[in-house]
Amino acid sequence: MQINEADRPEPLDLAGKHIVLGLSGGIACYKSAELCRALVKAGATVQIVMTEAAEQFITPVTMQALSGRSVYSSQWDGREANRMAHINLSREADAILIAPCSADFLARLAQGRADELLSLLCLARPIARVPLLLAPAMNREMYEHPATQRNLTQVAADGAVVLGVGTGAQACGETGDGRMLEPEELLEDLIAFFTPKRLKGQRLLVTAGPTYEAIDPVRGITNLSSGKMGFAIARAAREAGAEVTLVAGPVSLATPRGVMRINVKSAQNMFDAVVAQAPQATVFIATAAVADWRPAAPSDQKIKKDGSGQTPQLQFTENTDILASVAQSEAARAGRLFCVGFAAESQDLLENAQAKRLRKQVPLLVGNIGPDTFGRDDNALLLVDAQGATELPRASKLALARRLVREIADRMAP
Numbered sequence: 502m503q504i505n506e507a508d509r510p511e512p513l514d515l516a517g518k519h520i521v522l523g524l525s526g527g528i529a530c531y532k533s534a535e536l537c538r539a540l541v542k543a544g545a546t547v548q549i550v551m552t553e554a555a556e557q558f559i560t561p562v563t564m565q566a567l568s569g570r571s572v573y574s575s576q577w578d579g580r581e582a583n584r585m586a587h588i589n590l591s592r593e594a595d596a597i598l599i600a601p602c603s604a605d606f607l608a609r610l611a612q613g614r615a616d617e618l619l620s621l622l623c624l625a626r627p628i629a630r631v632p633l634l635l636a637p638a639m640n641r642e643m644y645e646h647p648a649t650q651r652n653l654t655q656v657a658a659d660g661a662v663v664l665g666v667g668t669g670a671q672a673c674g675e676t677g678d679g680r681m682l683e684p685e686e687l688l689e690d691l692i693a694f695f696t697p698k699r700l701k702g703q704r705l706l707v708t709a710g711p712t713y714e715a716i717d718p719v720r721g722i723t724n725l726s727s728g729k730m731g732f733a734i735a736r737a738a739r740e741a742g743a744e745v746t747l748v749a750g751p752v753s754l755a756t757p758r759g760v761m762r763i764n765v766k767s768a769q770n771m772f773d774a775v776v777a778q779a780p781q782a783t784v785f786i787a788t789a790a791v792a793d794w795r796p797a798a799p800s801d802q803k804i805k806k807d808g809s810g811q812t813p814q815l816q817f818t819e820n821t822d823i824l825a826s827v828a829q830s831e832a833a834r835a836g837r838l839f840c841v842g843f844a845a846e847s848q849d850l851l852e853n854a855q856a857k858r859l860r861k862q863v864p865l866l867v868g869n870i871g872p873d874t875f876g877r878d879d880n881a882l883l884l885v886d887a888q889g890a891t892e893l894p895r896a897s898k899l900a901l902a903r904r905l906v907r908e909i910a911d912r913m914a915p
């Protein structure tokens with residue numbers, strides 16, 4: 502039997518990872534059920550540990566069913582032969598994630614308390630080997646209280662990773678900072694946490710999506726680019742430790758965690774945003790499907806049919822080539838800004854990509870077949886540089902983005 506490489510399932514993001522998911526008392530425990538499912542779906546094995554207060558908000562039965570393992574909540578648990586659940590559980594873990602981490606639990610961690618199983622196992626963990634990640638969840642006044650802020654600083658100084666909080670409506674009816682991050686945000690943060698930081702210290706600027714060129718206030722010209730490849734690259738680069746700015750044309754995709762997004766509409770807007778950001782960047786990746794032309798004289802009023810049967814005669818002006826102009830900047834020419842272009846072709850990919858790389862004067866050009874990728878979640882890429890061409894076979898856009906990020910890191914290594 503022959504297995505086609507492209508049909509082989511991609512490894513799951515958290516395959517082989519064992520996570521201790523600790524729940525302390527807070528209404529956000531309802532989100533921990535979804536988080537547990539998401540971790541398991543991402544390939545992790547999950548051991549739930551709950552405080553007594555957490556059990557007031559969600560039952561161990563629910564968490565057991567979702568994790569597929571029995572839940573621990575007592576330091577005196579007789580199931581462990583050595584009666585040392587805190588030692589056994591903490592040594593098995595690749596990471597301990599406390600979600601939700603209540604204000605009280607945070608205070609316990611800050612003090613190094615050990616009078617119940619969850620804080621005990623956090624204290625007993627081998628600190629150099631088993632990371633502790635915290636997802637705080639509490640009322641906004643509790644979150645802003647100097648005692649809580651002091652505790653957050655203290656636990657971070659003691660080696661915990663504080664994942665931040667969300668903002669918005671709270672269970673108490675108030676609005677502000679202190680909500681627990683959503684399960685998918687926590688999952689993204691955990692995956693990023695485990696990713697080697699190959700782009701640490703780099704500042705990436707990425708363009709993504711289509712542009713929209715107005716004909717009049719109600720219509721315009723755009724294209725079928727979904728923005729998915731550029732968004733995946735922004736996410737992969739952030740996972741690899743880069744600071745990422747994403748200049749996005751009109752798409753409704755969610756902004757990847759930790760990425761600064763600037764929304765633009767037209768090619769001219771995109772050019773202006775890129776020119777403003779480029780001086781801070783060390784890598785520029787142009788994935789956007791920028792319109793080559795715009796209507797020369799867009800009407801500021803809706804163009805009406807006048808009943809004569811005559812169609813409007815549109816004149817076009819060429820848009821500035823954003824990639825080519827950044828690639829010709831002094832920083833790019835001096836090697837301080839690494840530029841990567843994309844080429845969406847319909848045929849002769851290798852020849853077209855090689856020609857485009859030379860024309861745009863970029864060290865790396867990534868070719869793909871436009872009709873085979875627009876709007877899809879998967880793609881196949883051809884990397885063309887001065888050394889030759891490398892094929893990245895069909896895979897999800899996120900898997901390809903992660904591979905591309907590693908290829909870029911290789912080329913930037915001193």
Ligand code: CTP
Pocket residue numbers: 708768787788789790791792793820821822823824825841842843844845846
């Ligand atoms: N690009 C850009 N600004 C433009 C046009 C293109 O930054 N005004 C960038 C794209 O983001 C992509 C690369 O240039 O990285 C190639 O875009 P593509 O549309 O494939 O190439 P064109 O230069 O338009 O060439 P052609 O239409 O002849 O294929």
